[in-house]
Amino acid sequence: MKIKILSLLAALGCALQLQAEPLKVAYSDWPGWTVLEVAKQKGWFKEAGVDVELLWFEYLPSLDAFAAGKVDAVLAVHTDALVTGANGAKSKIIAATDYSNGNDKIIGKPGIKSIKDLKGKKVGLELTLVEHLLLLKALEMNGLKQSDVELVNAATNDTPQTLASGQVDAIGAWYPIAGQALTQVANSTPLFTSADAPGLIYDVVAVNPVSLNDRKDDWGKFLKVYFRCIDYILDPKTEDDAVKIMAAKVGADPVEYKKNIPGTKFLTLKEAKAVMKKGDGLGSLYGSLTIGDKFNVDNKVYKESQKPASYVAPSLLQSLE
Numbered sequence: 001m002k003i004k005i006l007s008l009l010a011a012l013g014c015a016l017q018l019q020a021e022p023l024k025v026a027y028s029d030w031p032g033w034t035v036l037e038v039a040k041q042k043g044w045f046k047e048a049g050v051d052v053e054l055l056w057f058e059y060l061p062s063l064d065a066f067a068a069g070k071v072d073a074v075l076a077v078h079t080d081a082l083v084t085g086a087n088g089a090k091s092k093i094i095a096a097t098d099y100s101n102g103n104d105k106i107i108g109k110p111g112i113k114s115i116k117d118l119k120g121k122k123v124g125l126e127l128t129l130v131e132h133l134l135l136l137k138a139l140e141m142n143g144l145k146q147s148d149v150e151l152v153n154a155a156t157n158d159t160p161q162t163l164a165s166g167q168v169d170a171i172g173a174w175y176p177i178a179g180q181a182l183t184q185v186a187n188s189t190p191l192f193t194s195a196d197a198p199g200l201i202y203d204v205v206a207v208n209p210v211s212l213n214d215r216k217d218d219w220g221k222f223l224k225v226y227f228r229c230i231d232y233i234l235d236p237k238t239e240d241d242a243v244k245i246m247a248a249k250v251g252a253d254p255v256e257y258k259k260n261i262p263g264t265k266f267l268t269l270k271e272a273k274a275v276m277k278k279g280d281g282l283g284s285l286y287g288s289l290t291i292g293d294k295f296n297v298d299n300k301v302y303k304e305s306q307k308p309a310s311y312v313a314p315s316l317l318q319s320l321e
Contacts, residue, residue, distance in 0.1 A: 022053040023211070023218055024071040026062040031175075031264040032098030032203045033075040034246045035229045041245055044228060050221035056249075066091070072211040077130055078285065079292035081206040081311060086302035091206035092313040095223055096267055096275045096285050099202045102195035103175035103263030104134050110187035112169055115142040118191070124154035124168035128301045130201050131156065131172030133292065137200055138192035160184045175260050176252070198265065199282030200291070202275070212313065220316055227269040227320070234266060269320060276314040285312060 027033040036054055039045055045052040055062075055071055066074035067089040074091075076084070081091050108117065115138045125131040136146055154162045159171040160181035170191060173181055182188055194201050205226070212219055233242035240254075247257035267275060280287040289308035296302055 022051040023073065023215065023222060024053050024055060025222070026055050026057050026065050026071040026074040028057050028059040028062050028075070029176075029250045030059070030075070030203060031103075031246065031261060032266060034249055035233055035242065035266070036075075036226065037249045038229045038232055038242050038245050039225045044225045045222075048221045048225050050218045050225070052222060052225075066206070066208075069208070072215075073205055073207040076204060076206050078202040078204045078289055079130065079133065079296060081204060082289065082293055082296060082306040082308065083301055084206070085311065086296075086306055090209060091311065092209050092212050093204045093285070093311050094207050094212065094219060094313050095205045095226070095317045096272050097203045097205060097226070098264050098266050099199050100130075100174070100194035101198060101263055101265035102193040103178070103260060104131060104172070104194040104201055105174075105178040105190045106131070106135055106138055106170055106172050106192040107163065107178060107181050107185075108170045108189050108191045109163055109166070109168075109185060110189075112191065113189060115139065115191050116144065118170055119144060119148045120150075121169035122150045122152050122167070123170045123172065124152040124159055124162045125172030126156045127151060127153045128296070128299050129156070131174065132299070133295050134192070134194060134197070134200065135172050136295065137197045141192075141196070163188060175263055176250075179260065193263075195263070197282065199275075199284075199288050202285055202288055204285070206311075207313075212316075216316065220320065223317060223320060227272070230266050230268060233261075234268065269317075273314075273318055276312065276317055278309070 027036055040054055057065060062074050063076060063080060063084055065071050067084055081093060085091060123135060139145060152168050156173050156177055159173045159177060162168055163171045163181050164185050171181060232238045243258045244254045247254040275285050278286045282288050286309055293305055293308050297305055
């Protein structure tokens with residue numbers, strides 16, 4: 001009996017220890033994720049009764065941290081969740097947070113005025129990442145193919161310098177790098193942006209399946225707080241305070257930062273629920289993931305389809321009120 005009691009106490013101790021562990025969430029400088037800084041500074045996680053540790057990373061290291069099991073979740077582009085999964089770190093997407101609404105851009109050097117002008121020209125971007133996907137969509141919508149341009153692999157952070165050097169005729173980059181390119185290269189022009197293909201680039205909360213299974217209630221509380229942050233930034237009465245907090249986190253001027261807010265379509269809880277319903281095309285996360293999955297297979301990012309629907313876990317979000 002004594003052994004049983006000791007075992008029970010040990011088990012209880014372990015359980016309490018597990019419950020005391022915070023949910024570790026990796027996030028980076030995309031506005032749809034930086035908005036979580038509001039919750040951190042306002043103490044909303046504690047108020048909601050969930051212990052969350054937000055861990056700030058550069059984007060690619062945030063994916064590495066998730067793949068290495070150092071965090072319970074990562075805020076990621078939906079197609080990157082598939083890539084991470086193909087490399088052994090499967091996740092469950094419990095919410096779409098936003099979609100890029102202009103903050104991802106294909107930018108032409110002076111004299112290049114349209115996507116059609118790129119035929120036979122060089123485009124610098126990070127191969128197989130979202131700007132590559134965006135370029136293919138731009139080419140498709142303008143009657144061109146990937147083979148009509150010459151792709152030059154360039155780290156996104158370096159694309160402003162690459163465009164300025166004249167090595168390429170256009171680049172693909174996301175905010176704030178895209179803004180830097182437009183500033184550095186006089187008379188450069190956005191040729192196509194994610195606002196021209198809404199829903200092509202969704203951002204999501206990707207959670208370790210074990211953590212989701214073990215801490216479902218806590219993840220529900222996390223989502224409630226996340227959408228409280230969204231309501232805060234979308235409310236004209238509190239938007240400036242949210243922008244001030246977010247801009248400070250990334251070291252930006254609040255006035256300049258606010259100008260780029262429309263480039264991210266923050267999804268309200270109601271909108272996120274609609275996106276998480278099954279459907280074809282870019283209006284559904286399922287449809288957009290399917291397009292991204294085909295892009296990844298076609299470009300040999302991974303060999304076999306990741307079966308996108310197996311990544312989406314909508315029930316927790318759909319249960320929120």
